[in-house]
Amino acid sequence: MSTPLHLCKLHATGNDFLVCDPAETITGWMGSPTAALAGLCNRHTGVGADGLIFLNxxxxxxxxxxxxxxxxxxxxxxSGNGIRCLAWLAHRKGLGDGxxxxxxxxxxxxxxxxxxDPLTDELRAATVDMGPVTFEPSAIPLDAPTAFDLEAVFHGTRYVGDAAGMGNPHLVLIVDDLQAARVTQHGPHLEHDExxxxxxxxxxxAPTAGKPDAIDMRVWERGVGETLSCxxxxxxxxxxxxxxxxxxxxAVVHVPGGDLTVELGETIRLGGSVTHVFDTTVDLDDFKPRRVRPDAR
Incomplete structure (x- = not known):
C-alpha cells in the first residue's frame, strides 16, 4: 500500500525546501515521520533539501x-527563506489576497x-516581517548573563561574537577573513555549545570590502550544516x-546563494527572491527505515 506525498521544491537564494500540502498526509502515516523527513531531504538517496515545510x-x-x-x-x-518558499506555493493555491x-x-x-509577476501570476520575490530581534538571554535561549561578547575557543581558534534570537537562536561571529573561516570544521562544535x-x-x-552597509555571510545551520543562505x-x-x-x-547581506535585504526597526524586514524548481510525487513508504538482518552481508 502506497502513501503518496506531493512535493513542491523551491529555493530562496539557494536555501532549498520541499513544501507540501497538507500536513495530514504524514501525520497519519504509520511509519517514522522523523526518519522519513530526513530521508526525503537526503541529497544522495532522497529528493534533497535543506528542510521540509508543511503548509496547512x-x-x-x-x-x-x-x-x-x-x-x-x-x-x-x-526560517526566513523557508517562509518565502511557502508563500510561493500558498499564492499558487490562491491563499491570501495576492x-x-x-x-x-x-x-x-x-x-x-x-x-x-503580472504576466505569469507567479511569485518572484517576497518581503517578510520577521518580528523583533532579541538580545535577552532567556528569550534566545542562552545560558549566560549576557548575549554580547561571547567567547568560544575550538582547536586553538578563538571566536568572539554576539547571540541573538529571531524566533530561533543564533551565534553571530565577526571574522577578518570569511573565505578562510572554518565553517564546516568548527560549525558543528559551535552549534552544540552548551x-x-x-x-x-x-x-x-565580515564587512563587504568597498561597500558600506553590506556584509558577507556564511552560515552553519542547526540540524542542517552549511547552507547557501539563511x-x-x-x-x-x-x-x-x-x-x-x-x-x-x-543592509545588504551577501550569501553564497545571492543577496538578501534587511531593514532594521522595531521589527526586522527580510526581502529576497523565490525560485520554483520542480513538483514531484513520492511514496512515503519508500522512506521507511529498513531493518537489516544481523547475518546480512
Missing part, C-alpha cells in the same frame, strides 16, 4: 500555517508582502553588525 490552511485571521523540519527531520521554529500573506509559525505570526540549550545556528560574518541568520547578522557599527538600518 490557517484560522483566526491567518491565511495558512507553517510547520518546519530541518534536514535531519527535527523541528525548527522559523498582495500579502499572513502565516502562523512556531515563532509567531508573520506577514509576507508578495512581489508577483550555553545554547536548544543548540544554535552559527553565522560567520534568512533568520541574515537578520541576526545584520542586527549584530548594526550594533557594532558596521552597517546602518538597511
Amino acid at each position: 490552511r490557517g484560522s483566526d485571521g491567518a491565511d495558512c500555517t507553517m510547520k518546519l523540519h530541518n534536514a535531519d527531520g527535527g523541528r525548527a521554529e522559523m 498582495k500579502r500573506l499572513v502565516v502562523d509559525t512556531d515563532a509567531g505570526r508573520r506577514e509576507v508582502d508578495l512581489d508577483v 550555553r545554547f540549550p536548544n543548540r544554535t545556528n552559527v553565522e560567520f560574518v 534568512g533568520t541568520g541574515a537578520c541576526a547578522a545584520a542586527a549584530v553588525a548594526n550594533r557594532r557599527g558596521l552597517v546602518g538600518e538597511r
Whole structure:
C-alpha cells in the first residue's frame, strides 16, 4: 500500500525546501515521520533539501500555517527563506489576497508582502516581517548573563561574537577573513555549545570590502550544516553588525546563494527572491527505515 506525498521544491537564494500540502498526509502515516523527513531531504538517496515545510490552511485571521523540519527531520521554529518558499506555493493555491500573506509559525505570526509577476501570476520575490530581534538571554535561549561578547575557543581558534534570537537562536561571529573561516570544521562544535540549550545556528560574518552597509555571510545551520543562505541568520547578522557599527538600518547581506535585504526597526524586514524548481510525487513508504538482518552481508 502506497502513501503518496506531493512535493513542491523551491529555493530562496539557494536555501532549498520541499513544501507540501497538507500536513495530514504524514501525520497519519504509520511509519517514522522523523526518519522519513530526513530521508526525503537526503541529497544522495532522497529528493534533497535543506528542510521540509508543511503548509496547512490557517484560522483566526491567518491565511495558512507553517510547520518546519530541518534536514535531519527535527523541528525548527522559523526560517526566513523557508517562509518565502511557502508563500510561493500558498499564492499558487490562491491563499491570501495576492498582495500579502499572513502565516502562523512556531515563532509567531508573520506577514509576507508578495512581489508577483503580472504576466505569469507567479511569485518572484517576497518581503517578510520577521518580528523583533532579541538580545535577552532567556528569550534566545542562552545560558549566560549576557548575549554580547561571547567567547568560544575550538582547536586553538578563538571566536568572539554576539547571540541573538529571531524566533530561533543564533551565534553571530565577526571574522577578518570569511573565505578562510572554518565553517564546516568548527560549525558543528559551535552549534552544540552548551550555553545554547536548544543548540544554535552559527553565522560567520565580515564587512563587504568597498561597500558600506553590506556584509558577507556564511552560515552553519542547526540540524542542517552549511547552507547557501539563511534568512533568520541574515537578520541576526545584520542586527549584530548594526550594533557594532558596521552597517546602518538597511543592509545588504551577501550569501553564497545571492543577496538578501534587511531593514532594521522595531521589527526586522527580510526581502529576497523565490525560485520554483520542480513538483514531484513520492511514496512515503519508500522512506521507511529498513531493518537489516544481523547475518546480512
